[in-house]
Amino acid sequence: MKKCPFTHEDLGFTKAEGDMVAKWWPNRLNLKILQLNNDRLVPDRIEYAQAFETLDIDALVADLKKVMKTSQAWWPADWGHYGPLFIRLAWHSAGTYRLVDGKGGANSGNQRFAPVNSWPDNANLDKARRLLWPVKKRYGNAISWADLMILAGNVALEDMGFETLGFGGGRVDAWEAEIDTYWGSEEKWMEDKRRTENGKIKHSLGAAQMGLIYVNPEGPDGVPDVLGAAREIRDSFRRMGMNDEETIALIAGGHTFGKNHGAADPAKYLGPEPEAAPIEEQGLGWKNSYKSGKGPDTITSGLEGAWTPTPTRWDDSFLRILFKYEWNLQKSPAGAWQWVAVDPDEEDRVVDAHDPAKKSAPIMLTTDLALKLDPDFARISRRFLEDHALFQEAFAKAWFKLTHRDMGPRKRYLGPLVPQERFIWQDPIPQESYSKGIDASNIARLKAAIDASGASDQALLYTAWSAAAAYRRSDFKGGSDGARIALEPQKSFAINRVHVAETLETLEAIRRDFNTEEAAISLADLIVLGGSYAVEKAIAKAGFDLEVPVTIARGDATQDLTDTHAFQFLEPFADGFVNFLAEGCDLAEEEALLFKADQLGLTVAEMVVLAGGLRAMGVGYDEKVGIYGSGALDTSFFDTLTDMAIEWKPIDERLYEGVDRESGERLYTATRADLIFGANSELRAQSEFWAQEDNEKRFVHAFVKAWVKVMENNL
Template sequence: MSSQDRKSNREWWPSQLDLDPLDQNAQRADPLGEEFDYAEAFESLDLESVKDDIEDVMTTSQDWWPADYGHYGPFFIRMAWHSAGTYRASDGRGGAAGGRQRFAPISSWPDNANLDKARRLLWPVKQKYGKNLSWSDLIILAGNVAIESMGFRTFGFAGGREDAFDTDKAANWGPEDELETNERFDEPGEIQEGLGASVMGLIYVNPEGPDGQPDPMASAKNIRQTFSRMAMNDKQTAALIAGGHTFGKVHGADDPEENVGPEPEAAPIEQQGLGWEHEGATQGAMITSGIEGPWTSSPTEWDMGYVDNLMEYEWEPEKGPGGAWQWTPKEGQDVATAPDAQGGSEPVTPMMLTTDIALKRDPDYREIMETFQENPMEFGMAFAKAWYKLTHRDMGPPERFLGPEVPEETMVWQDPIPDVEHDLIGEQEIKALKSELLDSELSIQRLVKTAWASASTYRDSDKRGGANGARIRLRPQRDWEANEPAELAEALDTLEAIKEEFNGSRSDDVRVSLADLIVLGGNAAIEAAAAEAGYDVEIPFEPGRTDASQEQTDVDSFEALKPTIDGFRNYIHDSVDRPAEELLVDDAELLNLTLEETTALVGGMRALGATYQGSDIGVLTDRPGALTNDFFVNLLSMDTEWEQSSESEQLYEGYDRDTGELDWRGSRIDLIFGSNARLRAISEVYAAEDGEEQLVEDFVDAWHKVMTLDRFDLE
């Protein structure tokens, strides 16, 4: 029986909760082994030699895929751009890290047509340096080398991206069933929340214009929305498009629907992972987008050709040889021609895309483009910084950046945190501070919720958020509904007073940051709660966090981390229109948690009573504040019969089977641990008579993991 003859559980039961993202966290397919240290391996490279090898590959045309103009530079720029350009700020997923352009679905998106060839051209370099140079670093480095080879000075390059060996099972690329369709608009021009591109299978927007129509103003609206969803403003967007389109050409010598074979994931086995096969001995006859032609007269040189051509000439739409809409200079204009890409004798007239014309027609973009035209140095710097942001946005804070070309300047989008400039607290100070924290007016629940709210902002997708920096005291995090702003403010005032008193009393250089104190408070509360249940535990604590300033915090960008749901605190915003348990899995995946860690954390937080607004929803225990296994015991008990509440679709009520009295209230997030077979199996371990101690141990381990997810200095 082949795999096509059997159905998966998800096909049999489509509504079944998908737990694959958390399995991905538990079982990373990595042939390099746990002991391999990529940072150390990368630092051993002679980066200049690597760049020389890339340059050699880039300027040596191959018969099996001839280079345009004898130079693969523009091709490599497109590869790097499309690798990084999948990033979206909403969940931090996508981007260059992991090198996931090598895997479906991204590898077979129509927008990535023939980029499989770009990676094969780079294979000799990857083969030479092996595990010391990841594909994800090589792809971005090749883009930088390409830009430099064609006369532009980049802002810098950082290594440190480790390769993935599978697709990202948690990423949602859209609701469509077919590529190049767009069923993602809640209303005209408004892309569904959380999605980055306007069309399935594209990085950003349709280059012909929305719905394949040459409408520059509608295109400008889509461009602004898609680029803003990867945290780019108008100036950065214009700089990226103008800078990227200064190089190379597009390929539409014929209709791709009629003359191009299947994408890599659908190609026959003998093509060995390559796709989009089509006839044509030279690349000039090859087809990618269906749009044909260069933007400038010198496609392998950095110059002002794109900006000048766009702004100085009038353009009109026409159907190109590939049947797609593109723009050509109006008759009577003397636009400098480009050479034939494959050395033919006929000169080629430059073209523009609808997305290019959008930069001229939209008033705000036009003003930026006029400034660029008047100030080429400003254009160059804007492109350099925007390209650096594009290709490094998903790497997290700058302490993760590796190599000799890392810029000295730190940008606000890198979430800077001050260096430690004091001596750290030791065991004696930690013990004294724990005692003071527990003796303060702050309850066990408030200490736990404050620490959790601070640390659980972390996203492993782009290494943002976390407790380090204590940004929970800054805008926008201090005002988020999930954090209970009024109660949080009181807690922060108390913690700040403890910090100031401690630091002011020292005659030495030992100091404690608020970021450290917040985490320490959560640890102390959990240790006390475990003691209340009869267990003596000590949560590891590593001081060294510092406190960021408001000026070091990009308020608009950080707003993307705002939770609409926090299943661990049983917070569900009224706007949530998906099953809450799905969003719990999504959040747990971003926290790099496994199924077991997620289960232990939810059950432990409920036992502690650390719920949003102190609600009793999910607190299935008569002794909240003690770290027990009561949540699991009572959830799985057959003494209780659950019914959906009339108050909300998210709320359930548990009635005593004998008396009919209401015993408990729970959310969908709570009940999923008894409903889903895999989660129930784990819950049964914790609910058993010998399971409580294991729950305490697993909860402590998972808690410590979350508190230190952003401590890259400990790696």
């Protein structure tokens, strides 16, 4: 037999750590994040919606209930019911969501992939997904993993006596790890290197430590400091858009069910997490070598015990027991800090999950006691204790918000279980505000009115771009639909200080003159129409004739239906497509450009043609800073970057001057977001492609396709 010609080192590139290009040039742009937006890899939302329509939801719910009460020997159910496990599965799937960038959450089923599937806080949820696999296998493409995990949590609540608000399907599964999400810089689980000088969690993160969904249940950094835990709870939950009442409803409601598992020391008995587990484990992690390794010997968090004597039934027992007893600080069998009820009544002692002959005192976590000892939390908690109906309503609304917040507007929800009630966090748009009666002749009239208005093409383009580019695919928030660029806080974003106000005023005047009972156009549609018409005129200047498709399907939001707190997080700190960089922002513009392209769901090719086309048409925040063309949709931007007659010299850390190599005359003032398309080898390859003389018409078509994608992102 011949000796294998390769070593493990030779094939190191097949592992993440083997990306030697990234090791050699760690500051090189990571264009791979835009490959996540490749249509060949991302399942189609329309196809999934069609498959979901075939789903027998009643049969699926019945099957889920059967699974929940059919204990499996390989992973026995506590008290014979997997409901609490599935509630935790759904909660931890959705609970990673954060307002700052819309990342995390349940809408892609990313709990199945690294690193989330291997976080300490998600220990043993791999078993919950395996318990659901027979159901997923049976219903196939009609239910995504992302939807199934949330629905399982809902069904669990209902099977244990709680009435949820409902369920909206429509979450499309990802098929690979989301490498475009920053979870922190720590290299070890439970490390905490995410604090500012004043001790607060850094702005871009939601959890208190690496590997947690929210906060450490033992207290800050494992220290049983109840009031310190209250501060961290409030901070962490607010980062996902929850107020104090919603936070308490979720904690008290969720901890009405189930138990903690800490039969022994996890450091001694638990094997590696799923991503590091041996191949024979087939994706399961945390193999437990303590006694049977399951049932009464289960190790998850290291905490041990149940909160209530009725852990598989919805009632008021969590808050009742929390306020009824004093609590002693003790160590669990695994060595974790927890609080045990002092001299509990027999009726409040908890029957063992696997041995009905045993009973134990109820326990609370440091984070639970925060609901009693923090004055503001305590006022809300007592109100819920005294009014169970109020508590039930609050938990139902908070649970629905938790599990649906990252799905975007309500129009994206699928299925017969969607509740009729609308919530401001769903970004509602009044139905009466949508365009009506708009046909080809109306479009022609509106274009003529735009011409007569005197609005510049650059202003129309800039306004349409700013409206649509506020979209982020991470939670489907923002975008052109709703015309919230005319409302606070968006109209006051720094990027909208140029062009936008006067353009909106002009478009509103056109609407007033045009709209009738028979035909009316929304401001949102007119903004997109105005920008798209400007693209058509730029195409004509380049010597081509092409109509830019515009879908008339948008409505106009109102200020009172706009969640101003949530929308403030959509303000861009940079937009390299129009050479905008917020004052005080010290990020590299090319990195911010990539972030913006990723949030818009663009591929590398789409990013290149949009950046080049907008510049060619003269669209920018500051017309003096950037490589801009004459207004035609042509390849002039790429011509300039590939012209060796021009030499680029730094002016400062952000700006560069392009000078004629022979005369020394300054021709351009460029930014890093301009020059990256000539400096990065992969981007330069595309710039050279578009600079070829035979690609001008092809470029126009490519730009229009990408432009329409951005304009229609939130339709």
